[in-house]
Amino acid sequence: MPEVSIPSYNAEESPICLTVPKPNQTLTVVFALVLAAVVAIVALPPRLGLDLRGGAQLTLQALPNPERGIPEITPRILESARFVVEKRINGLGVAESTVQISGRDRILVQMPGVNDPAEAERVLGNTAQLEFRVQRSGTEGEFLARRQTLANLLAEQDRLPPDDKAAIAAKDREIAEARKNILGLFDSVGLTGERLRDALPTSRGQGDTWDVSLRFDGLGGELFAKITGELGGTGRSIGIFLDDELVSAPVVPVEFQGQGITGGEARIEIGTTLQAASDLALQVRSGALPVPVAILENRTVGASLGADSIRSSIWAGIGGLILVLVYMVLYYRLPGAIADISLLIYAVLTFAAFSLLGVVLSLPGIAGFILSVGMAVDANVLIFARIREELLAGRTLYKAVEAGFNRAWSSILDSNVTTLIACGALFWLGAGLVKGFAVTLALGVVVSMFTAITCTRSLLLVAIANPALRRPQWYGVPALGKPSTDAADAAGPLDLVKQGRGYVWASSLVMLAGLVVMIFSWSRTGLPVQPALDFVGGTRLSFELVCPQPNNCGPAIDIAAVRQAMASKGYGSATVQLAGEDKRGLVVQTASLGVTERLALQTALQEALQPFGELDNTKQQIDEVGPVVGRQLLVSGLTALFLSLVGIALYLRIRFESDYAVFAIVALLHDVWITISAFSLLGLVANVPVDSLFIVAILTICGFSVNDTVVIYDRVRENAKALSETLSFGEVVNRSVNQSLSRSINTSLTTILPLVSILLFGGATLQFFALALIVGFLAGVYSSIFNASILLVWWRDRGQTVAPPTPAA
Secondary structure, three states: OOOOOOOOOOHHHOOOOOOOOOHHHHHHHHHHHHHHHHHHHHHOOOEEOHHHHOEEEEEEEEOOEHHHOEOOOOHHHHHHHHHHHHHHHHHOOOOOOEEEEEOOOEEEEEEEOOOOOHHHHHHHOOOOOEEEEEEOOOOHHHHHHHHHHHHHHHHHHHHOOOOOHHHHHHHHHHHHHHHHHHHOOEEEEEEEHHHEEEEEEEEOOOOOOEEEEEEEOHHHHHHHHHHHHHHOOOOOEEEEEEOOEEEEOOEOOHHHOOOOOOOOEEEEEEEEOHHHHHHHHHHHHHOOOOOOEEEEEEEEEOHHHHHHHHHHHHHHHHHHHHHHHHHHHHHHOHHHHHHHHHHHHHHHHHHHHHHHOOOEEOHHHHHHHHHHHHHHHHHHHHHHHHHHHHHHOOOOHHHHHHHHHHHHHHHHHHHHHHHHHHHHHHHHHOOOHHHHHHHHHHHHHHHHHHHHHHHHHHHHHHHHOOHHHOOHHHHOOOOOOOOOOOOOOOOOOOOHHHHHHHHHHHHHHHHHHHHHHHHHHHHHHOOOOOEOHHHHOEEEEEEEEOOOEOOEOOOOOOHHHHHHHHHHOOOOOOEEEEEOOOOOEEEEEEOOOOHHHHHHHHHHHHHHHOOOOOEOHHHOEEEEEOHHHHHHHHHHHHHHHHHHHHHHHHHHHHHOOHHHHHHHHHHHHHHHHHHHHHHHHHHHHHOOOEOHHHHHHHHHHHHHHHHHHHHHHHHHHHHHHHHOOOOOHHHHHHHHHHHHHHHHHHHHHHHHHHHHHHHHHOOHHHHHHHHHHHHHHHHHHHHHHHHHHHHHHHHHOOOOOOOOOOOOO
């Protein structure tokens, strides 16, 4: 194919000019990148998050321990805790588990394939500080009495009704005091779990009764021999304490007096089940956590539920991509088809980036990728709109293409940087799924800039080098090289100066109605919107009944009967809702529950659902969120929003004048307000709660809203330089908005089309997320075209009076 020679372009006509290699060279590089990307995807498939492949996720918080000289959590202490937690998880046999530090005092534990995290919760939630102590002389009788008192208290606790919280709390205090009294009868001798080499469950050979065998290192064996030699034949016990709680108190026989028990081995006689002995051995063997940890959050997703999410996400992605591809061809003709090729290249390169960078794809992450498909078209829309304007103005194809790319570059850069600022705030302050969304969206934005500037440009230049592809109708213009009456600087349908008050009043009335709705919501829930579990904390269990036959799953669940059965078990305050189209799914939300209480609730649910079918354990989802996590998530979300606004405002101040930046932020706040108002109304009339993904949606709306406003402002700035001597500022803004109108509508459509696909096919988890983005994006288009522009005109024209027209002669 012959080289394409591009005529020179006047750099003064564009603030930024692009220097790009020749199209053949560029396409060769792109082809090589696509091949490498395909190889990378095949060799290193993207890793799936727990919400897609099933498993459990726990968030642990390390707590200070002043009694042991740790008044605050330092990075070294947190890393030590992470190491111990990782050893314990590996000891459980969980494959591909990850243990990561999150923030200043958090540890995030992900365990794929673990559908019931109760076992891991028991192991991780214990500091397991093992210590051997020597009983003081003369306390033999007191020790027996105190042990009997403790046994009586434990028996009384077992007889208490589970719903009598006050009595249980009082008994817990008595038990803690009794254990403290027992600890005071023993002296420390420096033999702790740090001197252990191994700990294993050992059978007594009598039914299902197990103890834990210990093996010490050299120094530990010497210490153990010394203290057992001192205690032999005295009748006093060697106390074995776990976290200051006595678990065993063997008396050393007289035959070991003097020499002690040698060989470096011992046994904790707990006489329990194999599972309990294995848990204790694992805790002791892994070493003691340097500080106590609290389990703040516990989320479990069944494997089948994850598989369903993958299928629905794939359908959503395919549907969104097809809609965008078809629309681009219908509207932009040949350039649209070329953009579609670039979009497919973009999808391959982005997925390869996920694989190479080790991005863990979560459900929100896939949503971010699908959303970025629509946003990836934005650069192409900007370029093609500019090219069409140049063609309508009478430029040749070559000059129009070069001018289109160079003139659009400033808007492409500014609009994508504002989106990246929002992604940065999400990544910095978010965690888990929120970070996954931020990473995938940010990668998509960066790759889309590359494909638009390189792939689309090179393919378009190669296309116009072929005489058969230079027909005017393929570019949506009546003729090539001749000025058209439909030139881009025509007046257009909008007159903001004359109609501006109506647009601003419409926005003001909608915002006022939203305020009224939010006040009602506040009086009912304490927040402007109905908060989900993510923000208020608690336990949520999602279940689905087994479907014995594909087209005959059985009767729908009678929600009234389930609530009555739950109330009879002491769970009358729990919120119970049906889920699924066939009403054979159930979502139960209640206050935070411990492992034992949660298992009891599951048992109560199974009994309540027996008349309707059997629970499908592979499709259950369990979320346990502490109130601390909920509050901090809300604070982090608001902080991220504030930092995004500050970052975007600073960037706009650098790229534009101050008043431009101010009114862009005003338009952004309008869009956020409208979205929150819409979900406040949905919470009141349809009981729709907002979760952490809603914060993600709000921050994404911020990036998109400013994106659209910046494109219009960029055109205003450009026209103001060229036309300020002949047109008033209001007329310049009118012309700029009309020139950008088709771009604003097309960008919104190509971004909203994938969201419609998510709304229809993306599954219940993402539906309200997609709806929030659709509402916010529509509000963003309106505010960018009308509010931001007219406010800028009013500000610039303040204090000026318009002279009356001169009467005709």
